[in-house]
Amino acid sequence: MKFIVSSSTLLKQLQHIGGVISSNTILPILEDFLFEITDKKLSVVATDLETVMRVQISVESNEDGRFCVPAKILLDTLKALPDQPLTFSIESNYAIEITSDSGKYKIPGEDPENFPKDPSDEEGNAFKMRSDALLTAINKTLFAVSSDDLRPAMTGVYFELGLNEIQFVATDAHRLVKYRRTDVSPGETNNFIVPRKPLNVLKNVLPENEDLLDISYTNNHLFVSHENISLICRLIDARFPDYKVVIPTENPYVMTINKAAFASALRRVNVFANKSTNLVGLSISGSELQLKAQDIDYNFEGDERMECQYDGEPIQIGFNAKFLSEMLGAADSSEVKVELSTPAKAGLIKPTEQGSNEDLLLLMMPLIL
Amino acid sequence: MSSSDLSGKQRKIIHIDMDAFYASVEQRDFPELRGKPLVVGGSPEGRGGVVATASYEARKFGIHSAMSSKTAVRLCPEVIFVYPRFDVYKAVSRKLHEIFHRYTDIIEPLSLDEAYLDVTEDKLGIGSAIEIAGAIKKAIKEELKLTASAGVSVSKFVAKIASDLEKPDGLTFIGPSKIEAFMESLKVEKFYGVGKVTAARMKSMGIHTGADLKKFEKTELVRRFGKVGVFYYHIVRGVDDRPVQPFRETKSISVEDTYQQDLTDKQDMLVELMVLAKRLLERLEKHALKGKTLTLKFKFHDFTIITRSKSIDCAIDSLSLLESLTLMIVDKTDLTDKRVRLLGIGVSNFLQTDIPPTDSGQKTANTRKPGHGQDAQKNGTGNAGPIQLKLF
Numbered sequence: 057m058k059f060i061v062s063s064s065t066l067l068k069q070l071q072h073i074g075g076v077i078s079s080n081t082i083l084p085i086l087e088d089f090l091f092e093i094t095d096k097k098l099s100v101v102a103t104d105l106e107t108v109m110r111v112q113i114s115v116e117s118n119e120d121g122r123f124c125v126p127a128k129i130l131l132d133t134l135k136a137l138p139d140q141p142l143t144f145s146i147e148s149n150y151a152i153e154i155t156s157d158s159g160k161y162k163i164p165g166e167d168p169e170n171f172p173k174d175p176s177d178e179e180g181n182a183f184k185m186r187s188d189a190l191l192t193a194i195n196k197t198l199f200a201v202s203s204d205d206l207r208p209a210m211t212g213v214y215f216e217l218g219l220n221e222i223q224f225v226a227t228d229a230h231r232l233v234k235y236r237r238t239d240v241s242p243g244e245t246n247n248f249i250v251p252r253k254p255l256n257v258l259k260n261v262l263p264e265n266e267d268l269l270d271i272s273y274t275n276n277h278l279f280v281s282h283e284n285i286s287l288i289c290r291l292i293d294a295r296f297p298d299y300k301v302v303i304p305t306e307n308p309y310v311m312t313i314n315k316a317a318f319a320s321a322l323r324r325v326n327v328f329a330n331k332s333t334n335l336v337g338l339s340i341s342g343s344e345l346q347l348k349a350q351d352i353d354y355n356f357e358g359d360e361r362m363e364c365q366y367d368g369e370p371i372q373i374g375f376n377a378k379f380l381s382e383m384l385g386a387a388d389s390s391e392v393k394v395e396l397s398t399p400a401k402a403g404l405i406k407p408t409e410q411g412s413n414e415d416l417l418l419l420m421m422p423l424i425l
Numbered sequence: 426m427s428s429s430d431l432s433g434k435q436r437k438i439i440h441i442d443m444d445a446f447y448a449s450v451e452q453r454d455f456p457e458l459r460g461k462p463l464v465v466g467g468s469p470e471g472r473g474g475v476v477a478t479a480s481y482e483a484r485k486f487g488i489h490s491a492m493s494s495k496t497a498v499r500l501c502p503e504v505i506f507v508y509p510r511f512d513v514y515k516a517v518s519r520k521l522h523e524i525f526h527r528y529t530d531i532i533e534p535l536s537l538d539e540a541y542l543d544v545t546e547d548k549l550g551i552g553s554a555i556e557i558a559g560a561i562k563k564a565i566k567e568e569l570k571l572t573a574s575a576g577v578s579v580s581k582f583v584a585k586i587a588s589d590l591e592k593p594d595g596l597t598f599i600g601p602s603k604i605e606a607f608m609e610s611l612k613v614e615k616f617y618g619v620g621k622v623t624a625a626r627m628k629s630m631g632i633h634t635g636a637d638l639k640k641f642e643k644t645e646l647v648r649r650f651g652k653v654g655v656f657y658y659h660i661v662r663g664v665d666d667r668p669v670q671p672f673r674e675t676k677s678i679s680v681e682d683t684y685q686q687d688l689t690d691k692q693d694m695l696v697e698l699m700v701l702a703k704r705l706l707e708r709l710e711k712h713a714l715k716g717k718t719l720t721l722k723f724k725f726h727d728f729t730i731i732t733r734s735k736s737i738d739c740a741i742d743s744l745s746l747l748e749s750l751t752l753m754i755v756d757k758t759d760l761t762d763k764r765v766r767l768l769g770i771g772v773s774n775f776l777q778t779d780i781p782p783t784d785s786g787q788k789t790a791n792t793r794k795p796g797h798g799q800d801a802q803k804n805g806t807g808n809a810g811p812i813q814l815k816l817f
Binding site: 082105172204227230232333335376400419 | 642643644647648651652654655735753754756757811812813814815816817
């Protein structure tokens with residue numbers, strides 16, 4: 057079998073899906089791409105058994121066929137070649153020969169029958185969603201996902217579907233992000249947990265525009281497709297913690313503050329904080345916020361004061377500055393509201409203004425001395 | 426084909442397992458115990474007595490090893506208890522190995538009374554593994570006055586299962602042509618590495634026998650069971666290339682303690698685990714080993730044992746790391762209403778370390794002490810440091 061494809065097109069598409077392939081695989085076949093040509097359409101598949109990514113590219117070919125090719129060596133070859141048409145010839149023993157303007161390259165391929173099959177097509181529920189909306193939801197939640205494998209439910213983003221909304225929730229038990237979109241209609245209530253890795257892959261692949269994605273889900277899988285790219289991923293089979301009960305309904309003390317100024321003060325003061333705890337103490341009274349950090353081991357101390365609007369009793373509360381900065385990064389407005397109650401209870405961060413289709417809530421557990 | 430060595434020759438593996446070893450040695454040495462239900466192990470008086478080995482007469486009553494001695498008495502009130510004499514068993518084991526060495530030097534001991542022998546090239550040029558197994562059994566009977574069961578096949582796994590088929594005093598040969606059919610009929614619990622938990626998981630997937638297991642693709646087994654899935658995939662097809670290893674490197678180091686009083690409080694368990702962690706660290710340092718996986722072992726009042734592990738990306742080489750990992754594991758382990766009689770802690774998955782030359786050995790001994798001090802200090806401030814509050 058022979059086909060001709062543009063080297064730059066192929067490289068671009070392979071880089072999109074190559075992120076799925078993990079370097080340390082138990083099964084060598086998972087280090088391969090599966091190439092399938094049907095009717096001058098080349099579809100390339102990469103999988104780690106949890107996530108399957110597929111892209112389609114138009115090629116010149118006179119025959120249909122399938123084979124597997126080691127991903128790393130193919131990517132290295134393509135990266136080193138200037139843009140040009142490449143001819144792939146595949147023998148019956150899956151030996152691959154690539155011909156470029158400069159010469160010939162040989163790679164032993166693999167039997168495509170050894171490549172894992174896609175999960176069987178069960179009937180799923182489907183809906184459409186704007187690409188930029190999903191992208192934003194991923195960007196606002198993914199950073200708060202836990203990496204503790206002992207609590208698998210928290211190692212993914214929880215999708216809570218309503219008739220005309222989706223709530224995206226992520227938590228690592230120290231902090232929690234809840235982001236709601238109301239410009240999507242899943243048509244029924246349901247929920248599932250999507251692991252970190254496929255979301256990371258989607259983040260790099262989805263266009264930031266109003267294109268509509270086709271999304272469907274079954275009990276075990278999520279399917280996302282857009283034009284020539286599709287993703288299938290296994291959902292996390294665990295129960296997401298009951299996050300609603302931990303969100304305080306009444307935090308009476310409210311500080312309104314410039315987000316950028318607050319974030320950069322935190323960053324500076326955190327330089328002087330203990331490296332393992334990142335503890336920065338906030339003292340708020342009147343219209344002043346004081347940020348303080350120290351590392352006793354090295355005699356480091358940082359202290360800043362800034363203006364804020366504050367409505368409440370004077371309070372002293374400690375937070376992990378690294379976590380807090382990340383949380384602020386998820387808010388898009390120029391000012392945020394920080395709602396507190398006691399130094400040992402969760403603090404809430406809300407943007408002061410946001411789009412009519414979205415609602416972001418950030419929750420942060422304090423550090424206590 | 427897969428059970429052959431590099432030269433393409435089929436291997437010949439014998440698994441020898443002594444019959445009711447401790448109990449048989451006692452009955453051999455004390456004629457008055459012969460023909461009687463006998464338990465070697467802890468006494469049923471007081472707490473903590475456990476059956477190490479039960480004689481075949483005792484097994485008829487349902488008594489088996491690891492059972493509490495009290496239960497053993499309930500099953501058979503006239504059962505006789507004797508304390509184990511490990512020195513004697515070790516001496517017998519040495520003689521047993523002398524017999525093995527007449528035929529081959531490729532011997533992998535599994536315990537005092539159990540070993541694999543690779544007799545592909547036997548020293549006496551006998552050629553037939555069945556004949557060698559028979560000769561070994563005969564020598565054991567004549568010289569040690571004990572009986573053993575032997576399994577003969579082309580791989581370790583099949584040989585081990587074969588030795589268990591006709592206990593006591595059995596000799597079972599499973600030839601290459603019979604392996605696949607034999608594996609298909611085998612219950613999953615019998616598979617190497619399949620414990621209660623894995624067996625239950627397999628059953629929930631509809632896997633009860635080797636034949637059921639065989640229906641699953643390699644990818645699916647890897648996905649469900651991880652790396653060991655590959656092993657299951659091969660073993661059910663009779664493929665087991667693991668060599669008989671005369672010198673096995675240390676795979677794990679662990680310490681454990683049995684408690685006079687069952688522990689019921691999580692805090693008490695943590696305290697004991699911290700004590701064990703210190704001992705473990707000393708042993709690790711003594712052997713200059715650094716591992717990435719921490720395993721905790723809990724033995725409950727009803728003698729069920731669970732182990733829970735956590736792996737990290739770097740060496741577990743400080744007390745503070747041992748402690749925080751222990752905490753994480755205990756946190757995730759359901760210990761409500763559990764009475765713990767034994768706790769164990771171990772490290773495995775060792776890093777490849779350069780063994781320090783002898784002169785720097787002293788250096789490590791010197792640097793160890795301040796290292797310890799630092800750990801202790803870290804702990805001190807760690808406990809007094811800020812606490813990150815949690816939501817769940």
